Amino acid sequence: MGCHNTSTLVQTTGEELKVLLMGNPNVGKSVVFSKLTGMQVMSANYAGTTVDYVQGRIKYQGKKGILIDVPGTYSLEAISPAEEVAVKLLKEGEAQVIICVLDATHLERSIDFAYQVMEYDTPVIFVLNLLDIAESKSIFIDIKALEKELGAPVISTIATRSIGLKEVLNKTWELAYQEKGIKVDKCLTQEERWKKACSIAEKVQVSLKETEPSLLDRFSDLCLNxxxxxxxxxxxxxxxxxxxxxxxxxxxxxxxxxxxxxxxxxxxxxxxxxxxxxxxxxxxxxxxxxxxxxxxxxxxxxxxxxxxxxxxxxxxxxxxxxxxxxxxxxxxxxxxxxxxxxxxxxxxxxxxxxxxxxxxxxxxxxxxxxxxxxxxxxxxxxxxxxxxxxxxxxxxxxxxxxxxxxxxxxxxxxxxxxxxxxxxxxxxxxMLLEIPSLLIPNxxxxxxxxxxxxxxxxxxxxxxxxxxxxxxxxxxxxxxxxxxxxxxxxxxxxxxxxxxxxxxxxxxxxxxxxxxxxxxxxxxxxxxxxxxxxxxxxxxxxxxxxxxxxxxxxxxxxxxxxxxxxxxxxxxxxxxxxxxxxxxxxxx
Structure with a gap:
């Protein structure tokens, strides 16, 4: 992927905001969408569920917006129809803000994707989701440190329990109506991007203790053999x-x-x-x-x-x-x-x-x-x-x-x-397939x-x-x-x-x-x-x-x-x- 224009200036208008919701598959993106819009969409623990974009209306602080749930992808170097939809929506450049959902349990991969998103001309808010699952695996993340490394707002959430979602809306409105856009200068090669992602993940994971795998984790390993x-x-x-x-x-x-x-x-x-x-x-x-x-x-x-x-x-x-x-x-x-x-x-x-x-x-x-x-x-x-x-x-x-x-x-x-x-x-x-952790369904x-x-x-x-x-x-x-x-x-x-x-x-x-x-x-x-x-x-x-x-x-x-x-x-x-x-x- 080539480098994109590295700065954005969001104009304040009375029109509805257009917000893109992006992220890897299985990060809880559709749950975030459903909670923010109240629209009844389905989420699932496998890639390929959302293969076309869905949109719903959001209203906050007296202002209206449209939230677009972009298909979950691992990369913006499109090789499948789902990824092509994501890239097309980004290239249109009509969105005022991107909400990019990160997976607290697979931080390296999420940060790699975050850098790809930041190459485009749209301000980004990062939502660090699945924190409850990460903490159950003794993964603890320094949110402020991650925010500093990415140079963009990072908000911690547990979407299934609506924790942190009000802060997401607050920050979205704040970023969309500010006078200056966020400047991004993150044009990296694929190899540089991955090394950077691994380096950041190592820095911000402040405590990673060795723990005994849970019963579900052991059963998950058995199911893969x-x-x-x-x-x-x-x-x-x-x-x-x-x-x-x-x-x-x-x-x-x-x-x-x-x-x-x-x-x-x-x-x-x-x-x-x-x-x-x-x-x-x-x-x-x-x-x-x-x-x-x-x-x-x-x-x-x-x-x-x-x-x-x-x-x-x-x-x-x-x-x-x-x-x-x-x-x-x-x-x-x-x-x-x-x-x-x-x-x-x-x-x-x-x-x-x-x-x-x-x-x-x-x-x-x-x-x-x-x-x-x-x-x-x-x-x-x-x-x-x-x-x-x-x-x-x-x-x-x-x-x-x-x-x-x-x-x-x-x-x-x-x-x-x-x-x-x-x-x-x-x-x-x-086959390239993410294997999510086995969970007790909500x-x-x-x-x-x-x-x-x-x-x-x-x-x-x-x-x-x-x-x-x-x-x-x-x-x-x-x-x-x-x-x-x-x-x-x-x-x-x-x-x-x-x-x-x-x-x-x-x-x-x-x-x-x-x-x-x-x-x-x-x-x-x-x-x-x-x-x-x-x-x-x-x-x-x-x-x-x-x-x-x-x-x-x-x-x-x-x-x-x-x-x-x-x-x-x-x-x-x-x-x-x-x-x-x-x-x-x-x-x-």
């Missing part, structure tokens, strides 16, 4: 799966379905029947695919329990810092399919929803890796709503069938990745994150699901299903071995993937037909919202190719399973 890290990872994932599947089924069977069947359905049916005469409108509302019956049962009684538990588990894994440990263990395997171990993060996010997984791939260091991640997530990673639908369809008939569906999913992730890695041009950089932040994710799911998924159920009711009640069924009968009946009525699932699956499964609950299918239907739904067209994200991130041509790949794979694999099973059964 292939053995016992791999068995631990397998155990953790099986426990998580057991909680989501077992807990979801228990919530459905013991609470939600009894309420629905014994209270809600009789109540709403009696009310609607008393108001409306028999006919299409009545059937659309409370008939076979009634919006007021299936539109409530499918999203809330069948899908939501699994969604709540999955997001709870995912949030715990994030906030505890375990996901980067898992990335280290699987790096050797994922490197074979052209992606880094750190990309386990978007993959796991994909089991919640493909959209944040595709956006999370921006943290990858090459276009090739981004394309592989997004294609595999779209093709073979079932979202949590699909998982709930699979369990609802197959769980009461055969747990082996669920295992088969997910075995097919994992197989296509691995083999599909290997094929894409060979087909696509480009290189994938070796209860308040954890429940807030879970609630935000559930609320987002309710808005983005439940409403389209209810409307899609209404569409299904119209298609069935108006007789359109018979016409559609005759058109797709050779494919649905002849190739897949499903009844003609299953074509309604293919229609609804265009809107949301799990709706390619849920209508099958209403059909009297055998186990083989259920497996075929689940596999087709697994690979089927991406949801309309996912397709939109693919277009935005990779343009229309790539989105169309990925969509063609998914639908071709869905019908090819579904048909092969059907005919292979028929052949095997005929032989025995």
């Amino acid at each position: 292939f053995f016992p890290g791999l068995p631990i990872a397998v155990l953790v994932l099986f426990v998580c799966l057991g909680i989501v599947v077992g807990g979801g089924k228990a919530l459905r069977a013991l609470i939600l379905l009894p309420i629905l069947n014994h209270w809600y359905v009789p109540f709403i049916s009696s009310i609607v029947s008393s108001v409306l005469p028999e006919g299409i409108l009545l059937n659309v509302l409370i008939g076979e695919y009634g919006m007021l019956i299936k539109g409530i049962e499918w999203p809330f009684a069948l899908i939501l329990p699994y969604v709540v538990l999955f997001y709870g588990i995912l949030s715990i894994l994030e906030d505890s810092g375990y996901l980067p440990h898992l990335g280290v263990i699987v790096d050797g395997l994922l490197s074979r399919i052209g992606i880094q171990g750190s990309s386990i993060v978007p993959f796991i996010m994909g089991y919640g929803c493909a959209i944040p997984a595709i956006l999370g791939s921006r943290a990858a260091t090459s276009h090739k890796e981004r394309l592989i991640i997004s294609t595999l997530v779209t093709l073979a990673v079932p979202c949590i709503a699909q998982t709930g639908a699979f369990i609802a369809l197959l769980g009461n008939h055969s747990m082996l069938a669920i295992v088969i569906v997910y075995f097919i999913s994992f197989s296509f992730i691995l083999f599909g990745g290997m094929i894409l890695n060979k087909m696509l041009k480009g290189e994938v950089s070796p 209860e308040q932040a954890l429940f807030k994150k879970i609630w935000l994710r559930i609320r987002s799911f309710m808005v983005e998924a439940e409403l389209p699901m209810i409307l899609a159920v209404g569409l299904a009711a119209v298609v069935v009640e108006t007789g359109m299903l018979n016409s559609i069924g005759s058109l797709v009968q050779p494919l649905v009946v002849g190739w897949l071995g499903l009844p003609p009525e299953a074509s309604i699932a293919l229609i609804l699956g265009i809107i949301r993937r799990e709706l390619a499964v849920l209508p099958l609950l209403e059909l009297n299918l055998n186990t083989l037909q259920m497996v075929v239907g689940a596999v087709v739904a697994l690979f089927y067209l991406p949801c309309l919202s996912v397709f939109g994200i693919l277009v935005k991130e990779f343009r229309l041509k790539a989105a169309m190719l990925i969509s063609f790949l998914t639908i071709f794979t869905a019908f090819l694999v579904g048909g092969i399973i059907h005919h292979s099973a028929k052949l095997i059964l005929s032989l025995f």
